[in-house]
Amino acid sequence: MSDDLTRTSRRKFLAGAAGLSAASLAAGGAVLPARAENAKNLPPNVADWTKQLGEGVGTRAYGQPSKFEKDAVRRTVPWLTATPESSVSFTPLHALDGIITPNGLCFERHHSGIAEVDPADYRLMLHGMVDKPLIFTLDELKRLPRVNKIHFLECAANSGMEWRGAQLNGVQYTHGMVHCVQYTGVPLKLLLEQAGVQPKAKWIMAEGGDAAAMNRSIPLAKALDDCIVAYRSNGEMLRPEQGYPVRLVVPGWEGNVWVKWLRRIKVGDQPWFTREETSKYTDLLEDGKARQFTFVMDAKSVITAPSPQTPVKQKGFNIVSGLAWSGRGKIIRVDVSLDGGRNWKPARIDGPVFDKACVRFYTEFDWQGEELLLQSRAMDETGYVQPSKDALRKIRGVNSIYHNNGIQTWALKADGEVENVEVG
Amino acid sequence: MSKWVKAIRHPEVLGRRPSLEGRRPGSQRPFILRGPLRGHLRMMVLLTALFIGGLAAPALAQTKTTPRLYGIGRAATADQIAGWDIDVRPDGQGAPAGKGSVKEGEKVYNERCAACHGEFGESAGRWPQLAQGKGTLASHDPVKTVGSYFAHLSSVFDYIRRAMPFGDAQSLSNDELYAVTAYVLNLNDIVDDKFVLSRKTWGQVKMPNQGGFYDDDREKTEKAFWNSRPCMKDCRPPVKITGHAQAVDVTPDDKDKKGGVE
Numbered sequence: 300m301s302d303d304l305t306r307t308s309r310r311k312f313l314a315g316a317a318g319l320s321a322a323s324l325a326a327g328g329a330v331l332p333a334r335a336e337n338a339k340n341l342p343p344n345v346a347d348w349t350k351q352l353g354e355g356v357g358t359r360a361y362g363q364p365s366k367f368e369k370d371a372v373r374r375t376v377p378w379l380t381a382t383p384e385s386s387v388s389f390t391p392l393h394a395l396d397g398i399i400t401p402n403g404l405c406f407e408r409h410h411s412g413i414a415e416v417d418p419a420d421y422r423l424m425l426h427g428m429v430d431k432p433l434i435f436t437l438d439e440l441k442r443l444p445r446v447n448k449i450h451f452l453e454c455a456a457n458s459g460m461e462w463r464g465a466q467l468n469g470v471q472y473t474h475g476m477v478h479c480v481q482y483t484g485v486p487l488k489l490l491l492e493q494a495g496v497q498p499k500a501k502w503i504m505a506e507g508g509d510a511a512a513m514n515r516s517i518p519l520a521k522a523l524d525d526c527i528v529a530y531r532s533n534g535e536m537l538r539p540e541q542g543y544p545v546r547l548v549v550p551g552w553e554g555n556v557w558v559k560w561l562r563r564i565k566v567g568d569q570p571w572f573t574r575e576e577t578s579k580y581t582d583l584l585e586d587g588k589a590r591q592f593t594f595v596m597d598a599k600s601v602i603t604a605p606s607p608q609t610p611v612k613q614k615g616f617n618i619v620s621g622l623a624w625s626g627r628g629k630i631i632r633v634d635v636s637l638d639g640g641r642n643w644k645p646a647r648i649d650g651p652v653f654d655k656a657c658v659r660f661y662t663e664f665d666w667q668g669e670e671l672l673l674q675s676r677a678m679d680e681t682g683y684v685q686p687s688k689d690a691l692r693k694i695r696g697v698n699s700i701y702h703n704n705g706i707q708t709w710a711l712k713a714d715g716e717v718e719n720v721e722v723g
Numbered sequence: 724m725s726k727w728v729k730a731i732r733h734p735e736v737l738g739r740r741p742s743l744e745g746r747r748p749g750s751q752r753p754f755i756l757r758g759p760l761r762g763h764l765r766m767m768v769l770l771t772a773l774f775i776g777g778l779a780a781p782a783l784a785q786t787k788t789t790p791r792l793y794g795i796g797r798a799a800t801a802d803q804i805a806g807w808d809i810d811v812r813p814d815g816q817g818a819p820a821g822k823g824s825v826k827e828g829e830k831v832y833n834e835r836c837a838a839c840h841g842e843f844g845e846s847a848g849r850w851p852q853l854a855q856g857k858g859t860l861a862s863h864d865p866v867k868t869v870g871s872y873f874a875h876l877s878s879v880f881d882y883i884r885r886a887m888p889f890g891d892a893q894s895l896s897n898d899e900l901y902a903v904t905a906y907v908l909n910l911n912d913i914v915d916d917k918f919v920l921s922r923k924t925w926g927q928v929k930m931p932n933q934g935g936f937y938d939d940d941r942e943k944t945e946k947a948f949w950n951s952r953p954c955m956k957d958c959r960p961p962v963k964i965t966g967h968a969q970a971v972d973v974t975p976d977d978k979d980k981k982g983g984v985e
Contacts (some may be wrong), residue, residue: 639962
């Protein structure tokens with residue numbers, strides 16, 4: 300994500316704060332209307348689909364979601380970037396549940412568009428401070444022992460537009476640069492062992508085969524710990540948007556180092572200080588100095604429903620549903636507040652809890668139309684607790700763009716609408 | 724005739740770090756040995772152990788296993804590597820042969836770069852700004868450019884070499900690459916009009932913000948965020964809404980109106 304993105308947004312933010320008419324009551328991004336009912340299909344009548352044959356097998360060689368699920372799509376914020384080839388699209392978190400993101404809905408971040416790599420011409424080169432430089436074909440990678448791991452991937456700039464205050468009205472836009480899938484691939488350690496890493500090596504550089512040839516330095520210790528050279532996502536081959544045929548998986552670390560269309564790994568004794576790890580993906584603090592190599596994504600959570608794109612439709616029993624994740628290990632607890640962080644209650648985590656993966660949490664509440672300020676707060680196994688936005692700003696100021704894991708507040712209003720708000 | 728092999732016994736493929744499984748919440752020592760530091764610390768411990776020798780050495784020997792070689796993959800030839808080995812480090816390692824002057828660079832820049840980045844690096848539209856911005860990093864509106872923010876010449880050179888011009892990557896000759904980099908430096912008053920960039924002059928370039936960065940220190944400066952007993956009740960005074968996303972009004976709209984409470 301580029302600085303231009305937040306600079307543009309800042310301008311818009313200031314313009315808005317200066318008193319742009321708040322006329323757009325319908326604002327709130329991508330909420331679809333409840334579909335009109337058709338009495339012909341409702342009891343006691345017999346629905347059309349109960350009487351007629353449907354399409355036969357094979358008409359949907361690769362199945363698609365129901366035509367009624369048009370809301371569950373990636374969306375963009377066109378004013379963020381200069382061009383769609385170097386831009387981002389957002390995961391529709393409001394339309395999903397559980398912990399696994401469907402492949403076609405995983406957010407995209409490309410620097411020079413989607414490379415379309417012919418698998419026959421795919422090569423992975425491994426060289427530098429190794430005893431034996433190697434080249435692998437895709438088939439060769441697939442012959443090696445493989446692992447299956449579920450991990451989240453979050454862009455370091457996720458929530459980056461919210462540093463100066465509530466700005467984008469939808470969880471898809473505030474938090475949609477995260478996804479969580481099951482990867483299949485070869486442990487990077489195993490590949491490095493095939494080449495023989497020399498004793499003085501301390502870093503690796505991963506490089507993409509796209510027209511940005513995206514490159515990042517990664518400490519060798521991480522490469523030997525849990526990185527995966529992955530070719531499958533949720534069982535099928537990676538999507539082109541996610542680096543087909545091969546991407547690097549760097550569990551718990553910022554998405555930018557998960558190099559897509561991976562073509563080369565070079566082993567060295569110091570970092571490369573590439574453009575992406577110096578002029579971008581460094582965190583500028585208030586004193587004008589910047590943190591570099593801030594790889595780990597701190598614990599974070601967000602309520603995905605209710606949220607601006609999924610308002611509350613009925614009074615009475617309702618469910619808060621959300622996602623939590625941490626780059627430092629497992630999520631052990633998520634708390635939910637209905638009053639803007641004054642009082643908290645542990646939520647129920649449902650489904651599997653994996654290392655450096657998303658977890659799903661729920662809290663049930665009875666709603667009679669009162670205004671609520673919904674928040675969630677994640678804790679991981681290292682004891683790290685997701686901080687408030689103000690606590691983060693106190694240390695980092697508002698210019699750092701990246702690594703905003705502050706607590707999100709949604710205001711649930713009397714009419715069931717939900718808005719992204721800032722609280723103080 | 725095929726036979727069973729022990730491939731499945733590779734330690735990476737047998738579930739890893741079983742000690743993490745089932746760890747009790749809060750039983751972990753707070754963050755000191757986790758994150759990027761952990762690897763370094765572990766390595767330091769191992770190295771110390773090596774130096775001390777004696778008791779520590781056998782322990783190390785026990786943890787080290789001989790990696791299994793699968794005989795899969797081919798040797799990369801020098802020729803193959805040369806075609807892809809384009810990265811350049813701050814010390815100039817990896818910089819190709821060639822040279823280019825500010826003057827030659829101006830021509831390349833105006834033809835290949837100015838349409839997006841502006842005639843003087845000021846940016847056309849929302850494309851990255853390359854020049855100016857000095858003294859803004861601590862301000863409300865920091866402008867990050869080659870002159871104001873980049874800490875290393877190699878970050879500029881390596882990036883242009885691999886990714887620019889946008890849409891026509893890796894099309895510049897090495898001389899053009901040196902020249903256009905020199906010109907961008909000149910736009911930022913880092914080198915004078917007569918400067919010629921090459922491997923020989925690489926070390927003469929001093930980037931204004933080279934001392935502007937330090938390594939991730941969150942585990943120290945944000946230590947307060949590790950708190951195994953966060954407040955649960957009456958944690959703050961009554962909460963006021965201080966900002967509304969709808970007032971900012973920059974969220975993309977869907978045309979359809981939503982429904983409220985039924």
